[in-house]
Amino acid sequence: MNRRNFVTSSAVWAAMGAGAAGDAPAKTGAKPRFVLGCQSGPTDEKRLQFFARHSVRNICGYPAESEERGYPTVEELLRLKESAAKWDIAVDMVAPSFLASTHIDRTKRPAIMLGQSPERDRDIEKIQNLIRNCARAGIPAVKYNMSILGVLRTERTPGRGGTTLSTWRLREAKEQPPLTRAGKVTADLYWERIDYFLARVVPVANEFKIRIACHPHDPGVPPVRGYQGVDAVLGTVEGLKKFVSLHESPFHGLNFCQGTVSEMLQEPGKEIFDVIRYFGSRKKIFNVHFRNIRGKRDDFQEVFPDEGDVDFVEAIKAYREVDYPYMLMPDHVPHHADDPGSLQAFAFCYGYIRALIQAADRLA
Numbered sequence: 001m002n003r004r005n006f007v008t009s010s011a012v013w014a015a016m017g018a019g020a021a022g023d024a025p026a027k028t029g030a031k032p033r034f035v036l037g038c039q040s041g042p043t044d045e046k047r048l049q050f051f052a053r054h055s056v057r058n059i060c061g062y063p064a065e066s067e068e069r070g071y072p073t074v075e076e077l078l079r080l081k082e083s084a085a086k087w088d089i090a091v092d093m094v095a096p097s098f099l100a101s102t103h104i105d106r107t108k109r110p111a112i113m114l115g116q117s118p119e120r121d122r123d124i125e126k127i128q129n130l131i132r133n134c135a136r137a138g139i140p141a142v143k144y145n146m147s148i149l150g151v152l153r154t155e156r157t158p159g160r161g162g163t164t165l166s167t168w169r170l171r172e173a174k175e176q177p178p179l180t181r182a183g184k185v186t187a188d189l190y191w192e193r194i195d196y197f198l199a200r201v202v203p204v205a206n207e208f209k210i211r212i213a214c215h216p217h218d219p220g221v222p223p224v225r226g227y228q229g230v231d232a233v234l235g236t237v238e239g240l241k242k243f244v245s246l247h248e249s250p251f252h253g254l255n256f257c258q259g260t261v262s263e264m265l266q267e268p269g270k271e272i273f274d275v276i277r278y279f280g281s282r283k284k285i286f287n288v289h290f291r292n293i294r295g296k297r298d299d300f301q302e303v304f305p306d307e308g309d310v311d312f313v314e315a316i317k318a319y320r321e322v323d324y325p326y327m328l329m330p331d332h333v334p335h336h337a338d339d340p341g342s343l344q345a346f347a348f349c350y351g352y353i354r355a356l357i358q359a360a361d362r363l364a
Helices: 003-016 045-053 074-085 119-137 187-208 237-245 258-262 268-281 312-321 340-362
Strands: 035-038 058-061 090-094 141-145 154-158 164-169 211-215 252-257 285-289 292-296 299-303 327-329
Touching: 035 340, 045 074, 058 074, 058 327, 074 090, 074 119, 119 141, 119 187, 141 285, 187 211, 187 252, 211 285, 237 252, 237 268, 252 258, 252 268, 258 268, 258 285, 258 292, 268 285, 268 312, 312 340, 327 340
Parallel strands: 035 058, 035 327, 058 090, 090 141, 141 211, 211 252, 252 285, 285 327
Antiparallel strands: 154 164, 164 299, 292 299
16 A cells, blocks of 8 residues: 555544544544454463464454363353453454364264254254353354355465465366265255254344354355355355345344455455445444455455455445444465464564554544
8 A cells, every 4th residue: 555545544534533542442432443353273371472462452262162062161261261361362252163164074063054953953052052151251252154165275376475375266176076965055955054043043142142243155156056066155245145134133243254255256356345334334244354365256365464456444444434343353364384373474464454453543
């Protein structure tokens, strides 16, 4: 971004009346203030120190729990919060140990997405118990996926400074195997399974006032024809609009992966801002994966936030415009052999996002 655009943007921010400068709480009557967050794990002492060193004060955490039980107890959630609090970090969200972005052929608990009863009813009960326990432990949100295909990618491609980039080129993709263990999953069948889940989980979220945030399908695949026999219905903006309209509730919304949504678009650098405004103005964004891409639907690379097709200054202005008040977190960072675990890449993203947040606050 050049200096002229930065100065121009400051005038727009000034007109928005955002929160107070620096780390001070927002003034009464000011717009809600989003915060830098992260979801990388495990949430152990070493990772919490890493967060604290880089000014990450809000996280999606991963509590220690029994794999057999399938959800954390209140005590386990409280221990997670206490461990984070030692480093002045708040646990704003947790994720279940299943319903992750894992391919159905590799997941240990596939019943919800396979539509298998009574197994799926037992797993839905585990999600219900997680929601109840979060309420009792004072953790306000849960993120999850409703994925069959997981995160699809082709061969990594070169990035700056010797990095490699996560890449998806549909024309190069090989559907191996041709069908997953889910078999042929049409849009109607996929929606039926989603509806079955939401009908049983949204009322519990309502009762306990816990936000449940679903991640879109990453990437979008061809509608109707699908990929590996699956028509992934949460891989388009229209699909996401339908999703949030089912079992309407202020506690049912999106883990809005800006990168994934950009991957759905033909011109993400132009189109993403109106998508942010659509879901943000309806209060359906409960968490943001604040990452960038270069390319478009069916042909993209995941890049550092400062080098993609989406102007992050414009994006953060859009979140401010719709009063988005939760976490902005990096995701899917580039890899390098000298950076095992991608900690350097995450540190760069933390600094970049934090600087944007501070600029948004102070220029207002």
